[in-house]
Amino acid sequence: MLSEFKGGKRSLEDMKEKLRDLPYKDLGFAKVDNHRALRRGVAEVIYGPGKTPAQIATLIRELHPHNSLVLATRVTEPSFRKIRPLVKGIPVVYHAEARLLSVGQGRKEKGKVAVVSAGTSDSSVAEEAAVTAGLLGSPVVRVSDVGVAGVHRLLDKLALLRPAQAVIVVAGMEGALPSVVAGLIEAPVIAVPTSVGYGASFEGLAALLAMLNSCAPGVAVVNIDNGFGAGYLAHEIARRRSGKV
Amino acid sequence: MLSEFKGGKRSLEDMKEKLRDLPYKDLGFAKVDNHRALRRGVAEVIYGPGKTPAQIATLIRELHPHNSLVLATRVTEPSFRKIRPLVKGIPVVYHAEARLLSVGQGRKEKGKVAVVSAGTSDSSVAEEAAVTAGLLGSPVVRVSDVGVAGVHRLLDKLALLRPAQAVIVVAGMEGALPSVVAGLIEAPVIAVPTSVGYGASFEGLAALLAMLNSCAPGVAVVNIDNGFGAGYLAHEIARRRSGKV
Amino acid sequence: MLSEFKGGKRSLEDMKEKLRDLPYKDLGFAKVDNHRALRRGVAEVIYGPGKTPAQIATLIRELHPHNSLVLATRVTEPSFRKIRPLVKGIPVVYHAEARLLSVGQGRKEKGKVAVVSAGTSDSSVAEEAAVTAGLLGSPVVRVSDVGVAGVHRLLDKLALLRPAQAVIVVAGMEGALPSVVAGLIEAPVIAVPTSVGYGASFEGLAALLAMLNSCAPGVAVVNIDNGFGAGYLAHEIARRRSGKV
Amino acid sequence: MLSEFKGGKRSLEDMKEKLRDLPYKDLGFAKVDNHRALRRGVAEVIYGPGKTPAQIATLIRELHPHNSLVLATRVTEPSFRKIRPLVKGIPVVYHAEARLLSVGQGRKEKGKVAVVSAGTSDSSVAEEAAVTAGLLGSPVVRVSDVGVAGVHRLLDKLALLRPAQAVIVVAGMEGALPSVVAGLIEAPVIAVPTSVGYGASFEGLAALLAMLNSCAPGVAVVNIDNGFGAGYLAHEIARRRSGKV
Amino acid sequence: MLSEFKGGKRSLEDMKEKLRDLPYKDLGFAKVDNHRALRRGVAEVIYGPGKTPAQIATLIRELHPHNSLVLATRVTEPSFRKIRPLVKGIPVVYHAEARLLSVGQGRKEKGKVAVVSAGTSDSSVAEEAAVTAGLLGSPVVRVSDVGVAGVHRLLDKLALLRPAQAVIVVAGMEGALPSVVAGLIEAPVIAVPTSVGYGASFEGLAALLAMLNSCAPGVAVVNIDNGFGAGYLAHEIARRRSGKV
Amino acid sequence: MLSEFKGGKRSLEDMKEKLRDLPYKDLGFAKVDNHRALRRGVAEVIYGPGKTPAQIATLIRELHPHNSLVLATRVTEPSFRKIRPLVKGIPVVYHAEARLLSVGQGRKEKGKVAVVSAGTSDSSVAEEAAVTAGLLGSPVVRVSDVGVAGVHRLLDKLALLRPAQAVIVVAGMEGALPSVVAGLIEAPVIAVPTSVGYGASFEGLAALLAMLNSCAPGVAVVNIDNGFGAGYLAHEIARRRSGKV
């Protein structure tokens, strides 16, 4: 376009008009999108709830050719069974416990991510975090069932956690585990409250508030049950270690 | 009265009438009151807020002669300075950090009470609990500044806590300490959330919810900042050990 | 290990390295675990929700040989029917109203536990508390349907409550019963709010708040519908009377 | 006006025009106002907060000539001292504990109102209720300091409450008193939660929710600390007994 | 018993012992129960939720012989179909829209009750209120679909409301109707918030808060969807007019 | 009526009686109703939830003859299938995604309405808004999937939004879109929070609060998921441009 202008094929007026809108439209849209695919190896992540299997399948078919990794979150097993025949030829993988659907794999990184969970009931959210970080390219170590009511179980696993560049801590009920972990290790802690519990857990509110009030520095919190968000962020932190970002 | 009736000094009608109301009034009122003083060494505890120094002084003068221990809670220092001249001759003691005013002392018991607090900002509430239990007659051990962000500090003090018949755990912010303590010791844990914190602590709500959702069995919770209630209950539990109650 | 070191089979460096991690691992883990089984007659209690019947059966098979009592809470009847064939040979008992599954029985204690409930709708939670305390070894007395709207019904039962070393009070709706009970008896009161009610009960929040604000000293609160927690704690309190803990 | 029309002094057009607006304006406004004064002996009640002493004084001067009783609520003592010189010649009375300012008195009724309060800290709200009902014309009986933690104190006073046509029950903290009272007496109960308490009382929310969930039929609730509203409504109920309304 | 004592058949000691417990037990229990049936024509009201059809049937069979009116609330139609064959010979009536089951009828009173509802979606709660008041004995007038968004519809019905001794106002959503009604009529207003609405109605919380904050005096509030409570209380108020209570 | 009075066919007494009620009844009722149909081209909108298909059909048959447009909101597809045979001969249209049922069409206006939505999960609410505004007569432009996490997508569409007289912005989760839109365009913004999200979205509360706190002037908010209300209000604003209202 600039060449056309210089060569006289576009008038100054026309050029001004184009430039007023252009950056937001073509340049802007394309730039951000490409930028995203380039740096993350992941395009728009597809948020499953509220979408039909057909809609998810269409999005996969559109995104797959241009991205090394495509992710759809919170996809139920029945939904996956309807999606699969609609995306024939695309190597979709379903991670049942994590309720994630993926195609492909991000570039392997060196910075490790650890995923710590308090109880076995938190495992679905923990898996969503671990699978997400793993697919994006971070090596992942899992440590489960180390709730604060038996703090010795956690102490026993510290050696596993110490090499991690980012530690995801998943807990429901009183949500105390991130504080204890952050007091024992040095890496940033991403706390994930879960809706595990009953009564005054108020669907995860108790754990959420506890984590936001952590007395240990180095803790930040994502939404209740948001394993994907924690896995994504932990990967973003861990891969900084390469010094390439 | 029964004698009067038998002796014919009271009619059957009159007797029936009296009996309809009586037990709630004289018998009832007196029984409970005496029972209370007898078994607890403490009369009505005076709740300070909303009472004038003069009102508190009047209550002390009324209760002191019939009770080995009189307690007034949440009495500010300026208020105490106004109360003292109004209760001349009565050996009132003011416990500044605990904001407690006391006269006398309960019967010494053998069952120990431990008071554990997370941070120095929780010390006023912890003191209220400790002084209350102590005045009621329980030997008290204090362990402070053992928040969950440095769990080793708590592990280091376990030997102090293990002999206690009841353990009070005071914590603000994320309120995680009771779960950790209850996982390490055997005695009943009375959890006291404090209003220490800011933002999403919502004046102690975060700590309260966390404590109610404790994943460790053996924990019960009192109101936010209710050091007195915790001290009272812990004393009640600890003194069971004597086998005399 | 110490012998190896003294005998020269381990270097000072190696010994230092081992000691840095050791206590958290072997010693720590074993110590706490054995301690728990020893003193409580109950291993890890299995929290039912979020676990498959197969998972619960596996845990029972693992825990049963080393523990005199194994407990699983919030087990539905259909779930129990799937668990039973998976634990053949193990004498599992299902307590339908309490939704508890148990194997074995704790050591009989002398300190009594009383369980008071406000209405017939609270009976499931009350049963969970009573069965828990009973299995752990405390003699249990039940008093039901004594809501505050007919306070005479409670007064009539006081003689049953007075010998108890710990009183569990279960109530939904306005949650007023614990205050009334605590004003009439001397033993510690464990208050259990239930989700019984509608509208502004907000799933038990009204009862929870009321109990936390009890004007009677000697009351502590557990989570909404947490009959197990109350039964466990009441047993812990009541058995102090033996003077053996 | 109708006469003028019939007499030809008003045209049909003019009459139609007037009638379109009139009932809302002159007739409407006047009717309601007169109706109110007639039946209640009380004009618009002046809500004190957010008004200057001068504004309150002006309203008193306007309302006093046409009403046997004028009431201003939540008037602080300093405010009253500024109002008094501005309403010279008008026999204003200030009820300090109730924070009410009154001129005059409603017509004496026969139906009695009882005001029951849980603790001495609730006395300001209880007084606001009692003084309001009394000024409106209902004979009032006060029963105070009968909190549920000592239910015998209430039982002792039942004879005082039974003759009342409406019973106001004022309580903070756990707000349990209205349920207990409503289970013992027959008259309608107006429950007033107060902001007395701390921590999880959340400025009266705990008491409010408890009262709304009362398991005893015959209870209705007004806003937190709304002694005036309770006194007004109780008077309205009690005076029905005359059969004249 | 008194006679036995006077006649020497009971010792003074035995008599004292009996009297300590008696009033709470036999006398107390019986008195209150009889008192209730006598004055209200209604025994214990059976709260349906959480009870099996068999339990409800048993309660009906026990209560029916001694009470002119028996009521069970929140009974679903399928539940009723199971109850009916279990109470053969008892003339049970099922009020489908009100979800009430009744046997018999209270004594006819003269004081009228009006039930006003905002929208057709509120009709179930309004019917529960109206049927309750009617069965208890109050003549009932119903005014429906007069929401505040068309205030003329209400104004049009004022003549119907004015003779009532108590007015029940049922509304969901913004819950504004009680304030408008209370500003137009003189009788006490019982406001019933309903869970009708969506989003920020938060299951009736919006209407509840609005009603508690009514700027019109003479309004009190019951729990969300509590039509029974409102009908009961309105009847209690309206029948005062007879001057017999 | 006035003529009858002047002509002596009505007495002064009768006339007074009539006038007391009249304006609220005939005049009032009729005036408002006609006024509404006249100015809005829409009668009472039928709120679907809580109404049977038969009730909705009856209302349609009553309203259709007198109104150019009849609307029923939140009608499910199964409900519509039951309604259709009951309104034979009436040209009902069902808008599936918007869950709206309509008959007829409002007068075409010139002022445009734009409907912007953040994600595809918000499309049902956005459609309800768009269809409502369109049926009422406003030309509607839709812009979807322009969430704030990719602000360039919105910038690209500004030219579409600028001609609108009112812009509806529909968003769930963090509800940030209305602030961004209001900072870029000049027209009034009607913000609609949706219940799309999970965890700490608390069914749309997060989006609602965010929108109420918008730092951009020119934004007002309707209830969570209230697409109809937004469409109605936007139409009301947009059609002002004609200068005829």
Place this chain on the structure above:
Amino acid sequence: MLSEFKGGKRSLEDMKEKLRDLPYKDLGFAKVDNHRALRRGVAEVIYGPGKTPAQIATLIRELHPHNSLVLATRVTEPSFRKIRPLVKGIPVVYHAEARLLSVGQGRKEKGKVAVVSAGTSDSSVAEEAAVTAGLLGSPVVRVSDVGVAGVHRLLDKLALLRPAQAVIVVAGMEGALPSVVAGLIEAPVIAVPTSVGYGASFEGLAALLAMLNSCAPGVAVVNIDNGFGAGYLAHEIARRRSGKV
């Protein structure tokens, strides 16, 4: 810049580089800013809280030369007294009740704005709305003290409200007024909840929720006490009538 490029003074590379950032920077920034001033006659509105008088004065001096109207909201009187000497020569006006500081005046429009308020305590917020709309250029009519507890007062003023193109309704407590107004007039209603009230008004939450749940279509809501936002939006709506926007 384009000329420089065409003339060869800038390389293609340099030009591409510049264009990548430019629209967001110079063009973007300037465009939006000028656009804003042009179309609204008001620059950035200064939000007073959290700013020192010196900061506010600096902003006024910067904005005044380029804008016909400058507004600062929530400026206290003491703050204004400190600002005045710092902006000598600039004709600042302080609107005490509205807590607004203004310089200049927007272009006079024809579309009217009405501001209706429920009680005298709401007058500060109502004035903020009215003064804002007036300064922006809309003719404003005020109607005050027409709370729903005396609906006749509102009916009496309808003629004043009907000509308005937008109606602002300000109310605290139960927040019912917007629903009633929206049912009586045709123009869009902007509802402003105020923090007037106590207890269960929860600082305006009750009014806010009520307004969001308005059963009358045509109502949208702004933040609690946000008079400025309502005035701004009402002006934006009203001036559409000119057909010039």
Place this chain on the structure above:
Amino acid sequence: MLSEFKGGKRSLEDMKEKLRDLPYKDLGFAKVDNHRALRRGVAEVIYGPGKTPAQIATLIRELHPHNSLVLATRVTEPSFRKIRPLVKGIPVVYHAEARLLSVGQGRKEKGKVAVVSAGTSDSSVAEEAAVTAGLLGSPVVRVSDVGVAGVHRLLDKLALLRPAQAVIVVAGMEGALPSVVAGLIEAPVIAVPTSVGYGASFEGLAALLAMLNSCAPGVAVVNIDNGFGAGYLAHEIARRRSGKV
């Protein structure tokens, strides 16, 4: 100690006894503490609120000799003036806007931290974050006053943000800025809600919820107004880039 054992000065029994407790005490405490100082260049951070100036001064004197950086948060200016004379000879620095007191400086790192704030009222929290990260050793870039209501201002500053390894985004009111920033840049975003706002901001709750619900991946949240926590965590993330951690 190990040497003593090997040399025979300690028995095996004695050694076993010591080792059981030791690691938690001497080794444990020292290890963690040294570890902390070593890796972070910062000892225990002193949380100011609830501590007297004398207590803070004592802690500074104790920590300063062993740490390159000592930090005290939320220290008011009057408090600082009292602390200074108590720490003579120690080079304390007071950062007034950030309310931070510091001694020394952490090791300079290369990974950059950016601090973005929405409005000038958020500057105190933003400064706390920026000063914290800077003192810990991260180069910090500040971008302020780029609220979402003028998104062009943010777009203009993207080049400043892109080199950062971690971006802190500080915003009150609707809290929308983190979502917009996270959609435009690649680095992890630490979102800090502030209590700036009024009404339905509920002291920062609105911003907190919005941030937790961010639709952009790569965002985590700290407590309301927790600038310190954000600065600490961002530093922890940014310094990973060195590959040395």
